[in-house]
Amino acid sequence: MAKQNILTSPDENFPQWYQDVLNKAALAEGGPVRGTMVIKPYGYGIWEAIQADVDARIKATGARNVYMPLFIPESYLQKEAEHVEGFSPELAVVTHAGGSELDEPVVVRPTSETIFGEYMAKWVQSHRDLPLLLNQWANVVRWELRPRTFLRTTEFLWQEGHTAHATQQDAADYAARILHEVYVPHMEQMLAVPITVGIKPPSERFAGAINTMACEAMMYDGKALQMGTSHELGQNFAEAFDITYQSKEGKLETCWTASWGVSTRMVGGLIMAHGDEKGLRLPPSIAPHQVVILVIREDDAVTQAAQTLAAELGDMGIRVEIDDNVDKSFGRRATDWEVKGVPIRIEVGPRDLENGEVTLARRDNATKQSVAVSDVAKQVPDLLDQIQSTLFDQAAKRMKDRTQTISTLAEAIEASQTGWARLPWDVLQDGGEEELKASSITVRALTRQDGSVPDNEKESDLIAIVGRSY
RNA sequence: CGGGAUGUGGCGCAGCUUGGCUAGCGCACCUGCUUUGGGAGCAGGGGGUCGUGAGUUCGAAUCUCACCAUCCCGACCA
Numbered sequence: 001m002a003k004q005n006i007l008t009s010p011d012e013n014f015p016q017w018y019q020d021v022l023n024k025a026a027l028a029e030g031g032p033v034r035g036t037m038v039i040k041p042y043g044y045g046i047w048e049a050i051q052a053d054v055d056a057r058i059k060a061t062g063a064r065n066v067y068m069p070l071f072i073p074e075s076y077l078q079k080e081a082e083h084v085e086g087f088s089p090e091l092a093v094v095t096h097a098g099g100s101e102l103d104e105p106v107v108v109r110p111t112s113e114t115i116f117g118e119y120m121a122k123w124v125q126s127h128r129d130l131p132l133l134l135n136q137w138a139n140v141v142r143w144e145l146r147p148r149t150f151l152r153t154t155e156f157l158w159q160e161g162h163t164a165h166a167t168q169q170d171a172a173d174y175a176a177r178i179l180h181e182v183y184v185p186h187m188e189q190m191l192a193v194p195i196t197v198g199i200k201p202p203s204e205r206f207a208g209a210i211n212t213m214a215c216e217a218m219m220y221d222g223k224a225l226q227m228g229t230s231h232e233l234g235q236n237f238a239e240a241f242d243i244t245y246q247s248k249e250g251k252l253e254t255c256w257t258a259s260w261g262v263s264t265r266m267v268g269g270l271i272m273a274h275g276d277e278k279g280l281r282l283p284p285s286i287a288p289h290q291v292v293i294l295v296i297r298e299d300d301a302v303t304q305a306a307q308t309l310a311a312e313l314g315d316m317g318i319r320v321e322i323d324d325n326v327d328k329s330f331g332r333r334a335t336d337w338e339v340k341g342v343p344i345r346i347e348v349g350p351r352d353l354e355n356g357e358v359t360l361a362r363r364d365n366a367t368k369q370s371v372a373v374s375d376v377a378k379q380v381p382d383l384l385d386q387i388q389s390t391l392f393d394q395a396a397k398r399m400k401d402r403t404q405t406i407s408t409l410a411e412a413i414e415a416s417q418t419g420w421a422r423l424p425w426d427v428l429q430d431g432g433e434e435e436l437k438a439s440s441i442t443v444r445a446l447t448r449q450d451g452s453v454p455d456n457e458k459e460s461d462l463i464a465i466v467g468r469s470y
Numbered sequence: 471c472g473g474g475a476u477g478u479g480g481c482g483c484a485g486c487u488u489g490g491c492u493a494g495c496g497c498a499c500c501u502g503c504u505u506u507g508g509g510a511g512c513a514g515g516g517g518g519u520c521g522u523g524a525g526u527u528c529g530a531a532u533c534u535c536a537c538c539a540u541c542c543c544g545a546c547c548a
Contacts, residue, residue, distance in 0.1 A: 263548045297506055331508035349507055
């Protein structure tokens with residue numbers, strides 16, 4: 001059988017490669033309405049794993065889940081001037097329902113600051129009610145002109161946290177805490193995607209926020225993807241919705257709020273951060289199947305050995321799948337699992353078993369080794385750990401190698417062809433930012449010299465990290 | 471919203487210039503047999519309002535007009 005390419009090469013045409021992976025790995029496909037997506041079982045399995053981990057980390061910070069309505073009165077959006085202005089171009093508005101025109105149109109939530117604001121105002125009375133730490137898992141709709149599956153879709157799934165605090169400092173601390181205790185650890189430890197954190201310049205700030213912090217990751221092609229954000233909303237929403245509390249001293253005070261979210265976009269980031277010419281490469285921590293046991297041919301001894309192994313690994317808490325679909329050829333099944341990015345494939349066949357062995361194939365580096373059946377359970381956990389760290393290290397090396405420290409706009413444009421540029425934020429004042437934008441280059445993050453997250457963009461000697469983005 | 475292109479089984483396309491037998495091909499799918507250690511082979515089979523509507527014509531996937539939709543390139547966003 002002539003060896004032919006299963007996928008478009010990621011080096012030749014990365015967007016086409018991405019489409020091919022979505023199709024061949026059965027992750028998702030387009031929905032009937034432009035910009036919507038149908039997430040298929042394998043893709044949704046990845047999202048569920050993300051959800052489980054993020055949810056646990058959020059709860060560990062003290063927040064609790066609620067559910068707010070999908071429909072929001074249009075008047076709510078209008079209460080915060082910048083917020084409406086920012087979102088109105090992408091709102092889906094329901095004007096007719098129940099067979100007649102509505103007195104007041106309702107919008108399909110593009111995000112829920114306003115409705116949380118409305119209810120937080122009711123729920124917060126006393127300083128004893130603060131901080132109020134809420135989160136919800138929901139779908140939101142933002143009418144997108146240029147949709148891309150997972151990365152930018154008209155409807156997407158996310159988690160949005162909304163919190164109210166007594167002081168600006170407390171709100172800022174909590175917003176930063178979400179970044180450092182939930183998002184970055186999740187992305188780096190579970191998704192194996194190294195993250196650059198920083199604040200957004202005013203031009204990239206969330207509509208209605210006084211400060212936006214973000215997690216940026218570098219993809220295979222050197223472009224940036226914003227994987228998560230955390231916003232300080234100041235008192236903008238608290239004033240608009242009258243979120244006030246009575247202090248210890250008996251005075252009426254206005255709250256400070258924050259909001260933060262990660263979405264199904266992370267699935268796209270996962271694909272584009274780790275993929276290679278054979279398809280997806282999933283980090284074991286998030287992979288729906290960590291190990292697939294491939295039964296090479298119909299044979300009682302082989303089937304028995306596969307089942308025994310699966311049970312043994314399953315008892316150790318490893319997510320294992322048996323592929324005994326011997327009606328399909330070996331090569332077909334092997335490549336299918338490779339496209340799906342399963343970290344370890346164990347091939348069990350009569351030839352191996354004669355020697356009391358099986359073959360372990362690593363997806364991350366395409367190596368194979370023969371291992372005694374009795375040693376498999378011992379080796380698999382270590383291998384999974386190695387794969388997890390290899391994926392992280394490779395992505396980290398790429399981010400490092402493709403980030404150039406430079407000092408002029410011309411150099412920034414040059415560096416953005418292949419990755420990111422770090423340059424003094426001062427260089428981008430007085431029109432520099434706009435000039436880069438003309439070349440589709442934006443400021444992804446502002447950081448301090450030591451890489452830490454600044455309090456605001458007015459600190460001196462900040463570094464701007466710029467590049468092309470999704 | 472401005473510029474370019476395309477609409478033909480699930481997907482990818484040919485056919486259109488020059489109108490004419492039953493609208494083809496690859497992949498996928500179904501059945502059977504042989505296979506099975508890197509996308510298997512052979513044989514048989516199912517699946518189509520040719521984007522929509524009108525017009526020209528004895529006859530339209532093909533020509534004309536209108537409409538609709540989609541995709542690619544320029545201003546926002548998790």
